[in-house]
Amino acid sequence: MHSTQRLLRRKNLLLVFDAFGTLYQPNSPIPTQYGKIGLRHGVDCQRGDDTGPLKNSFKRAFGEESAANPNYGKATGLGAEKWWANVITNTYQPFLNFGQEVPQALISELLTRYSTSEGYDMYPDVKPLFSMLRSKGAQASIQPPWRWEKTVVGIITNSDDRVPGILESFGLKVGSRRVGSGAQRIASASVDDDISFVVLSYDVGFEKPDRRIFDAATEMLRETLAESGEKAEKQDVDEFEKLYVGDSIEKDYLGAKRAGWDALVVDRQGTHQDDEATKQVDVIRNLGALSRWSPR
Numbered sequence: 001m002h003s004t005q006r007l008l009r010r011k012n013l014l015l016v017f018d019a020f021g022t023l024y025q026p027n028s029p030i031p032t033q034y035g036k037i038g039l040r041h042g043v044d045c046q047r048g049d050d051t052g053p054l055k056n057s058f059k060r061a062f063g064e065e066s067a068a069n070p071n072y073g074k075a076t077g078l079g080a081e082k083w084w085a086n087v088i089t090n091t092y093q094p095f096l097n098f099g100q101e102v103p104q105a106l107i108s109e110l111l112t113r114y115s116t117s118e119g120y121d122m123y124p125d126v127k128p129l130f131s132m133l134r135s136k137g138a139q140a141s142i143q144p145p146w147r148w149e150k151t152v153v154g155i156i157t158n159s160d161d162r163v164p165g166i167l168e169s170f171g172l173k174v175g176s177r178r179v180g181s182g183a184q185r186i187a188s189a190s191v192d193d194d195i196s197f198v199v200l201s202y203d204v205g206f207e208k209p210d211r212r213i214f215d216a217a218t219e220m221l222r223e224t225l226a227e228s229g230e231k232a233e234k235q236d237v238d239e240f241e242k243l244y245v246g247d248s249i250e251k252d253y254l255g256a257k258r259a260g261w262d263a264l265v266v267d268r269q270g271t272h273q274d275d276e277a278t279k280q281v282d283v284i285r286n287l288g289a290l291s292r293w294s295p296r
Helices: 003-009 030-040 052-068 080-095 104-113 126-134 136-141 163-169 211-227 249-258 287-292
Strands: 012-017 024-026 120-122 150-157 174-178 195-200 240-246 262-266
Touching (some): 030 052, 030 104, 080 104, 126 136, 126 150, 126 287, 150 163, 150 211, 163 174, 163 195, 174 211, 195 211, 211 249, 240 249, 249 262
Parallel strands (some): 012 150, 012 240, 150 195
Antiparallel strands (some): 024 120
């Protein structure tokens, strides 16, 4: 369809974000935190500022646990919390003294830290975007004005089930709709959440760039519209432009494109500005630039 015809026909936007690296990031390097917290619980796992051995141990433990219990433990019925407890335990194992065990309090502290905003910083352009989306007045006052009559926001992320809680701990209102959840929601609240649904690789069983995880988000839009009391027939879903925003060219941008979505890479630090691979990629420097985006 010609781009002008698309603009005339579609007045609504399905705006979907990656989570980690796009909306929030660790507030300090993870190996550094593992080192500090380990030392506080009697496990000395780094020498000075050298976190290399700890980083390598984490990578090994993560890989071994992924092989033994795929998809953060869901594939074998272990579950994400026990899966991460195994990763933590095996990360510290090489640094234990004879007869020493990894303290349960250490495991619990790390599980809590990386399940809430305690372990992360939200990028400074995220909350202003959601504040704008909450208010039609704010949408009209920005330059250029937000052009979409209705915006439904979702998340697609390669992650376990901690993501909704992390986002909520930052003060965002996250709907309970997830793939396979069968959640019962208050109909009037469905499209009024800051984030109407979260699509996790943990739930879908496939990771980006697999198109099936993007197809799952389209189905979540259909269910969200149905919950809001609106008709959810195919033509209604097709009235929405679908835009995915992430920080990875391969998993986010190309994955979305191959699934038939529009896509943007957010590159706040200019990491990709001299990269030959990004010459054919649509890049924004911050989420404020979304108001200037139009489908091609």
